[in-house]
Structure formats: structure tokens, C-alpha cells
Amino acid sequence: MTAALLITFLVGLLAATLRVATPLILGTIGEIYTERTGVLNLGIEGIMFLGAFVGFAVAKQFELAGVGAHLWLGVLGAALAGMVAAALMGFFAVTLGVNQHVAGLGITLLCTSLSLFAFRLVFGESAVLPSVSPFAQVDLFANLPVIAPIFSQYLLTYATFLVLVPLASWVLYRTKFGLEMRAVGENPEAADAAGISVPRTRYGALMIGGALMGVGGAFLSLAQLGAFSPGIVAGRGWVCIALVIFAKWDPVRGMLGALLFGGVFALQLRLQTQGFQLPYELFLALPYVVTLIALAIAGRNAAYPGAYLKPYRRE
């Protein structure tokens, strides 16, 4: 491979990495907020799926109605749907205080099956998958030589890296709400004694997280695919759960973890197209295995939030 080819390869790889990482960052930060208050939301896989479906369905309906901002209305719909699903998770985990593992899986199963049910109702059972024309990529620095493709990204990707990650860190470490989240997650009794409402904070974090997960799902259907299919999320929610531990519950480290997964994912895609004679299914499994290995290296005896998985009841 010549130097020029290598650079083109790396530039393309980096550009793809940023795209693949976007929904993972959204989901991971959503889950970080949730877990920081002491609640594990295993509903993430289903909420991303629901976001992908609602985002697509809303966008499609508005496109048919001739509304110009249909894609953004889809994103909004996905965020709202994610919030509703996360609130339901809150009802079980916070209000009722049941087992969060099982409740989260219940939310995932419910969101997944409801989305598929509704998809059949709205779009019927046609042989051709319905589609929308997806978000266009924005060429921010089209004039740059060589590296221009790196900056050819979706607006949502720009927003995720440049706005969401710094904003999420700032809110978590520098604002009153962030302090309340961390206090509730570490020591709900003390937080309660200090006048912080434990349920309100947990619901708040869950619903912000749900909105982000929903948007992450909508990114898959409205930016990457322009359609909705049953395999659209394919375990990305579970990857986010792993990245949260890898990130030690920090948004910036979460972004780095997502870039690692995104990098491996993009690399396997590229190696496939470069004609490497390895079966593509094994390539597809690679990012999950790498995440597992990263977890083994970075997640050793991770310091979980003090009240992780513990429902809070006033005595």
C-alpha cells in the first residue's frame, strides 16, 4: 500500500469511526446519567430500538404530509418516546423498587415488541422496506486537502461531540442538578436529609437518559439507514452498558470508549471491503469481543455508585 492510499484509508476510517460512535455516545451518556443516580437501565437496548422506530415513523408521516423538517420532528418524537419509556422504567425501579435487572429487560422486551407491532400496523407487511431520504452530511471544511472527509459528518454527530459531551460533563460536575445526581447515587439517605428529592432526581436522570437513548436510536434509522429494520440496534444498547463501566461513569471517557468500539467497527467494515478473506460474520462479532476485552482491562473492580441497584425507601 502506498503512503497516499494509506492516508486515504485512515481518513476514511476516522470519518466512519465518528459516525459509528455517535449513537453509542448518546446511549452511553444517557446510561451514565441514569446510573449516576443509582439506577441501572437495562431498557436501553429497547429504548434505542423504540427511538429508531418512532423517529422513522414520525419522519415518514411528516414527509408524506410534505413537512420540510420531518427528520428533525422524527428525532424529537424519538426523544419523547425515550422519555416515556424511561419514565416507565422509573415507575418500576424508583416508585415500586423492584429488581432493576429484570425490570430493565422487561422494558427492553416491551419497547422492542411494541415497536415491531406498531411498525406492522402502520406500514403493513410489504416486501419492500419503507424508507425516507436520510439526513445529509454536512461538509464543514470541504476545502481542506486530504482530511476533508473527516469533517463530512451529520449535524447530529457534530452536536454529539461538540455540544453533548462537554455539556453532559459540565452538568454532571458543575451544576446543582449534577451534584444532586451524584449525591443521590452515592448516598440517598444523606441526599434526602439534605433536602434533595431522591425520586425526583432519579426520574429526572432516567428521562434525560431515555431521551438521549431515543435520539441514539433515531440516528440509526434517520441518518445511517434511512429506514427501520428489526436488526437495526443489534446489541448496541448492551455495548453502551459495557462502555459505562469502561468509562467509570464519566461522559468524556464514555466518548473515548465509544470511539474505541466505533473504531473497531469501522475497521472491520473497511477490511471487509478491502477484500480480506475472513468471514464477515466474525468481523461483526469483533467489536463486541473487543468491548469485552476492554472491560476486562479497564473495568477491574470498578467503583460503582454507592447506591447502585438499590431502591430507596424512607424509613
Place this chain on the structure above:
Amino acid sequence: MFRLERTVAPLWVQALLPVVAVVITFALTATLLWLVNANPLEAYYYFLVDPLSNRVSLLEVLVKATPLLLTGAAVTWAFTGGFWNIGAEGQLYAGAVAATAVGLQMQNMPPWVAIPLMIVAGFAAGMLWVLVPVLMKLKLGIDEVVTTLLLNPVALFIVSWLLNGPWRNPVSQWPQSPDIAASAIFPKLLPRARLHFGFVLAILVLILMGYIFRQTALGMRMRAVGLEPAAARFAGIRVQRTMLISALVSGGIAGLAGVSEIAGIHYHLIDAISPGYGYTGILVATLGMLNPLGVGVAALFIGLIDTGGQTVSRALGVPVYLGDVIQATLLLVTLGVLLLRNYRIRFVRRAS
């Protein structure tokens, strides 16, 4: 007015709670049926009564329940021992792969060699698939929920690689493996029915599990570790060893579900070998309140609405996913309703 008191509910109330959960679930999902202009009562007739009305569909309920008995047992075993195995789906696929691998080589073997070999191989493969998560938990302190979940898609990708590559059946247009040897096929229990030996295997597993939970020191240790690992350690129980058994045997039982589907139903590997039996196993275990007898009843019930679901969608033109929606709702409602196990409702006069 009434007041909730924190005491253990009487046994007959506890046994009634899953039934209450079913009733609430059907009331909730009735709204969905109205939405699609289907008569809920008619739908529930197809779900609950119609499958029991003739021999073919009655036996089909047992066929559908077979993998759920096994995944439900796998989840119950792990959860009882305090190991949150959410990877029964992946372990089932691992068992199915091992069963196929052995079954394909059994051309010249009699059934009494082939079938036990497949069962052992499937059990071992399920154990192997949960080995990494349990070692990561015990040695590195990494949450098993995450690791068992992450391995589910990996198992699926490996199966799909096998089916499109090394095991591709050249005479079939679908991605599927060649058929296993005839001697490796589970015997049928009745003439003219799909019900097979896997059902017996599943019942045996549940009986054995009930015995271990009730009668043996291992069962006692598992429950102690499941309730409070720190207290169990203080009582002199080797927590790590007990946890290892909880995890590995659970993976093995989930692997048996894969064996049973290959050797009893399909006779070859397909990538749709399980439509989520591993996850449904969590519903079965929850609905059965981690009690082997309860798990048996719960699996039969889910088998019933699984069988009915297909009739409902055909007869009423409702999307097939209705059954999945009902099962997911049932899981959540059960979780909520089971809280009442720890409460008594006492009616009191409002103090004026």
C-alpha cells in the same frame, strides 16, 4: 382506607399472585386489541382456550413449552445462586452448535451413544459460553449482567458464520446446516406428534433442580449466597465456588435448550433456532417465582399463549408481535404484583 403492612403474605395469596398478574396483563393489553379493532374476548379465547381444544395444538403447547422449561430452569438456577445470567440466549445457541457438531458425526453410531453424547456436548458448550463472564466476575469483579449480555450477539454471529460458511448445506437455498444423523434425533413421545424426548429431559431437569434446592447442602449454599454473599461467607460458605457452580450449571441447562431444539425439532442448525427463548426464560423464572414447580407451570402457560398467538394473528389479522407484547407486559406486571408477597393489605378505618 387500607394500609400495607410489611409481613410475608400467606402462602395461598403468594400462589395466587401470578394469576393476578395474568389477569392485569390481559386487561392492559385489551386496549391494544381495541386499537386494532379486534374483540379482546375473542382474542383471549384463541390465546387461552383454543389451543387446548384439540390434540394437535394441545401437544404443540408442550412442544413450545419445552425450550422455555429449560431456559426458565437455567435462569432460575442462576438467579437463586445470585448470578445474574442474562445470557441464556447465547448459551442456548452454543448448545445448539455443539449438538449439531456432534449430531453431524453420528452416522454410524446407535442412538444410545449419539443422544447422550449430544446432551453432554450441549451442556458443556453452554457452560463454556458462561465461563468467561463468571471468571471475569470472580477474578476481576466485573458485573456479569454486562458480559453475559455482550456474548449473546457474538453467539448469533458465530452461528450465522457457520451457516454461511463451513456448515452451509449446499442443497438448501436457506442458510442452514446439513441434517444431523438419524440416530441423533430425539425419539418422539407419541405417534403423529412433534412432542419429543426434550420435554422429558426438561421435566427431569426441573425435578432434579427441585431436589437439589430442597434437599441438599449445595442448594442451601446457593440460596445463602443468592440472598447475602457477605453473610454466606461469614457462615463459612465458599462463595466463589458456589457462584461458579451457579453460573456454569445454569449455562449448561440453557445449552440443553439448544440441544433439544436441534435434536427434537429442526434436525439442523438455523440462525432462527431461538426467537428469544433465553430472554423468555427470565419471564418464566420470574412468573414461576424461582420455584421449580412454579417454573414448570409458567413455562406451560407461556407455551400456551405462544401457540395461541399464532392462531390469534391468523384469525383476527393482528400483527404476530402481539404475543411478544403480552409476554413483555406480563413480565413487568408480575414484577410489580410480586411485591405484594412481602405485604399484607389491612383495611383500617380512617382516623377522624
